[in-house]
Amino acid sequence: MAARDYYSRGQNLVYNRPVLVIFAVIGAFLVFDILRQVGTGTVAITDLMSYLWNGLVLGMSLGLAGVGLSMTYSILNFANFAHGDLITSGAFAGWATAFLIAGLGEFSVESLILIGGPIAVGSNELGINVVNTPLALLAGLLVAAVLTAALSLLLDRIVFRPMRSADGVTLMIASVGVALFLRNFLTYSFLTDSRGLTGGNVPQFTVAGVTFGGHQITLVVVAALLMLGTHILLQYTKIGTAMRAMAANKDLAKVTGIPTERVVKLTWIIGGGLTGCAGFLIALQQGTLTVTMGWDLLLLVFAAVILGGVGSIYGAMVGGVILGLASRLALVWIPASFLLVAAFVIMIVMLLVRPSGLFSGRTTA
Amino acid sequence: MSTGSLQARAEGWLGNNDVRLLIALALAIGGLYALFSVVLGFQLNGTVNTLRRVAFLSAIYAMLALALNLQWGYAGLFNLGAAGFMAIGVYTMGILTAPVTASPPGFGLPLPVAIVGAILVTGIIGGLAALPAIRLRADYLAIVTVAFSEIVRLTLRAPEFANTRIAGVAFGTGGATGLSLPSNPIRVLFYTDPATTAPAPNALGAAIFSAVEPLGIEETLVIGWAYVIVLCLCLGLLYWLMIRIGKSPFGRVLKSIREDQQVTQALGKDTRLFKIKTFALGCALMGLIAIFWRLSGGYASPRMFKPIQTFYIFIALFIGGTGSPTGSIVGGALFASLLFEGPSFIRRVVAEYLQLSNAPDTLVSALAELGTLDVTPLLAYSVQDVSISALRLMLLGIVLVYLMQRHPDGLLGHRKAIASSVALSQQATREDDNE
Numbered sequence: 001m002a003a004r005d006y007y008s009r010g011q012n013l014v015y016n017r018p019v020l021v022i023f024a025v026i027g028a029f030l031v032f033d034i035l036r037q038v039g040t041g042t043v044a045i046t047d048l049m050s051y052l053w054n055g056l057v058l059g060m061s062l063g064l065a066g067v068g069l070s071m072t073y074s075i076l077n078f079a080n081f082a083h084g085d086l087i088t089s090g091a092f093a094g095w096a097t098a099f100l101i102a103g104l105g106e107f108s109v110e111s112l113i114l115i116g117g118p119i120a121v122g123s124n125e126l127g128i129n130v131v132n133t134p135l136a137l138l139a140g141l142l143v144a145a146v147l148t149a150a151l152s153l154l155l156d157r158i159v160f161r162p163m164r165s166a167d168g169v170t171l172m173i174a175s176v177g178v179a180l181f182l183r184n185f186l187t188y189s190f191l192t193d194s195r196g197l198t199g200g201n202v203p204q205f206t207v208a209g210v211t212f213g214g215h216q217i218t219l220v221v222v223a224a225l226l227m228l229g230t231h232i233l234l235q236y237t238k239i240g241t242a243m244r245a246m247a248a249n250k251d252l253a254k255v256t257g258i259p260t261e262r263v264v265k266l267t268w269i270i271g272g273g274l275t276g277c278a279g280f281l282i283a284l285q286q287g288t289l290t291v292t293m294g295w296d297l298l299l300l301v302f303a304a305v306i307l308g309g310v311g312s313i314y315g316a317m318v319g320g321v322i323l324g325l326a327s328r329l330a331l332v333w334i335p336a337s338f339l340l341v342a343a344f345v346i347m348i349v350m351l352l353v354r355p356s357g358l359f360s361g362r363t364t365a
Numbered sequence: 366m367s368t369g370s371l372q373a374r375a376e377g378w379l380g381n382n383d384v385r386l387l388i389a390l391a392l393a394i395g396g397l398y399a400l401f402s403v404v405l406g407f408q409l410n411g412t413v414n415t416l417r418r419v420a421f422l423s424a425i426y427a428m429l430a431l432a433l434n435l436q437w438g439y440a441g442l443f444n445l446g447a448a449g450f451m452a453i454g455v456y457t458m459g460i461l462t463a464p465v466t467a468s469p470p471g472f473g474l475p476l477p478v479a480i481v482g483a484i485l486v487t488g489i490i491g492g493l494a495a496l497p498a499i500r501l502r503a504d505y506l507a508i509v510t511v512a513f514s515e516i517v518r519l520t521l522r523a524p525e526f527a528n529t530r531i532a533g534v535a536f537g538t539g540g541a542t543g544l545s546l547p548s549n550p551i552r553v554l555f556y557t558d559p560a561t562t563a564p565a566p567n568a569l570g571a572a573i574f575s576a577v578e579p580l581g582i583e584e585t586l587v588i589g590w591a592y593v594i595v596l597c598l599c600l601g602l603l604y605w606l607m608i609r610i611g612k613s614p615f616g617r618v619l620k621s622i623r624e625d626q627q628v629t630q631a632l633g634k635d636t637r638l639f640k641i642k643t644f645a646l647g648c649a650l651m652g653l654i655a656i657f658w659r660l661s662g663g664y665a666s667p668r669m670f671k672p673i674q675t676f677y678i679f680i681a682l683f684i685g686g687t688g689s690p691t692g693s694i695v696g697g698a699l700f701a702s703l704l705f706e707g708p709s710f711i712r713r714v715v716a717e718y719l720q721l722s723n724a725p726d727t728l729v730s731a732l733a734e735l736g737t738l739d740v741t742p743l744l745a746y747s748v749q750d751v752s753i754s755a756l757r758l759m760l761l762g763i764v765l766v767y768l769m770q771r772h773p774d775g776l777l778g779h780r781k782a783i784a785s786s787v788a789l790s791q792q793a794t795r796e797d798d799n800e
Binding site: 078079110113114159162163166168169170171172173174176177178179180181182183184185187188189190191192299302303306335337338340341344345347348351352355 | 443497498500501502503504505507508509511512513515516519520522523524525673676679683727728729730733747751752754755756758759761762763764765766769770773
């Protein structure tokens with residue numbers, strides 16, 4: 001009986017969702033192929049492990065960067081193309097602070113505020129890393145969060161609030177304008193030099209041939225803590241409940257007496273704060289900073305959010321980690337220049353097969 | 366009061382006749398740049414060359430906006446991957462025409478055959494991309510198409526395809542360094558053997574070159590202007606085609622899809638097929654226009670097809686107003702002349718007339734000088750290459766936000782081509798003024 005049930009359910013699946021079945025078969029084949037390649041020794045097990053670790057690091061970056069995007073997407077109903085440049089803004093604000101605290105007295109304020117750049121401050125001379133200057137980094141993280149939240153609120157006040165009733169496409173195009181403005185404002189202020197950030201001896205651990213960098217570990221741990229905090233906030237506080245109610249049905253939320261404008265503001269504050277932290281941590285892990293950092297990440301962040309399901313915080317986290325792992329594991333088959341291509345293909349396939357994402361049906365939970 | 370009525374009269378005179386409007390616009394832009402040239406003290410050759418460049422970019426962006434208007438203004442398909450389809454068109458043409466012996470090698474086909482091939486390839490890829498994408502919501506379609514255009518760009522840039530051999534056929538994209546394209550085809554009109562580096566002029570070429578030589582106008586400029594004139598003819602043809610499409614049964618179905626897809630389906634139209642056809646046609650046109658664009662430079666590289674290229678076309682389209690072919694041309698010309706080329710001319714005027722000292726290295730030192738009420742360091746900082754291009758893009762961002770807030774339908778958006786073949790609004794009292 002049970003076997004027949006399974007059989008008929010399988011049959012239904014094949015008939016109703018043929019594309020899904022095809023992709024599931026391809027996925028299973030790829031997993032099998034990895035195991036085979038490891039078994040035959042074509043891919044060393046240490047290589048595989050470092051792909052997985054690097055994938056996790058990338059995934060946590062994308063997940064943390066995606067939470068804010070996912071929140072605004074579900075509550076304000078538009079794809080915010082300026083999100084990538086909010087990430088960059090957070091990184092610049094945070095790192096200027098970290099440089100100021102670490103190097104005040106030794107270097108000119110001008111060069112520190114500009115994070116080196118046109119005037120070279122050797123990042124090696126400053127020696128910022130998680131062991132040498134933890135306070136400077138903590139201060140940088142806080143300033144990144146606060147300033148990005150403030151910037152988000154300001155942008156909402158100037159750009160998005162006057163067009164609250166506009167449809168998603170109009171808001172999305174306006175956000176493209178905001179993205180252009182922010183990125184080029186940073187270019188105008190900081191110029192295009194790529195900046196080295198960290199220096200000194202960054203601690204790292206090598207376990208069974210896999211190198212775990214100190215800043216990679218910092219990113220994973222802090223990102224996990226921030227996501228846990230967001231989860232608790234949304235799940236157990238009144239404001240979290242209000243946010244989820246608004247994401248589920250805006251009109252009903254308004255009728256129930258939820259102050260929707262205040263919820264929107266808080267969404268920008270929390271989302272912006274997390275985004276700023278993400279920018280600061282991603283720059284810390286990369287060790288370099290450019291004005292196009294966030295814009296270059298934006299499509300990947302979108303991919304993570306869509307993969308997990310728009311509006312779902314867990315979705316953004318899980319989507320980020322899956323995307324990070326998948327795109328790094330793809331190095332088993334494809335050359336490094338196609339890494340991004342693989343991630344975008346995963347996103348497009350996801351949108352076509354299951355546009356509601358892995359965590360569909362849950363909004364901001 | 367009198368200015369108001371003057372404005373109303375001017376609007377009445379221009380607003381009712383598209384040809385008058387376009388001619389007035391061309392004269393205004395031409396006049397502005399002639400003035401720039403005089404202020405900057407250009408020779409005749411420089412003035413004519415400035416006008417050529419502005420006219421060239423205006424024609425290209427007007428055509429691109431027309432093609433995008435077919436997809437977004439008529440059918441409501443939000444294609445944020447225009448740059449990718451442009452790249453496919455240009456690179457297909459480049460690979461088909463590159464000589465077999467060149468590096469990277471190509472197929473050595475004649476240019477007209479290659480252009481037809483490029484249009485077909487771009488149209489087919491556009492149709493295939495539309496096949497699954499058409500079901501998506503507008504914002505998801507936007508993300509999918511922008512990801513598609515990045516996939517195209519990254520693939521063209523990848524060293525693996527720079528010089529490759531697939532199934533025994535050697536060809537290549539040139540990778541990050543780019544691809545040489547054939548020389549400007551308009552040279553055939555003026556030279557006996559246009560492929561060589563220093564060709565001899567034919568009868569027509571000799572006559573024109575010797576006629577303009579006393580004025581100090583160079584041969585390359587004559588060729589450039591001839592190309593612009595051909596492009597303007599193409600623009601006219603495309604404009605006519607768009608108006609024809611808009612009035613045809615096909616175009617009316619598209620506009621009804623834009624207004625209400627379900628009603629259109631209920632009337633028995635296969636909206637999917639219409640959308641796919643429109644998407645493919647729009648993409649093929651973008652491929653062709655991009656070929657026109659790059660043939661004048663003789664060179665293509667993946668850098669030219671970043672998403673910002675798509676945003677440029679959208680800004681042009683939104684300035685003019687979606688859904689109106691005349692609006693697309695107005696938007697393309699205004700975008701290219703004022704927003705795209707304008708800032709660099711303003712910068713040259715500033716540099717010419719305000720003997721600026723050396724620019725400070727950083728914005729901080731430039732701002733510090735403001736304390737002594739001296740704005741020249743800040744100006745000098747702002748007119749550097751990097752800062753002026755950043756300021757230009759900041760301006761574009763502000764324009765985009767402004768348009769979305771105040772005029773989401775653009776300057777001529779109120780003239781959005783209506784879906785019905787007769788004007789319904791003249792009979793009914795206009796209740797829906799927001800349309």
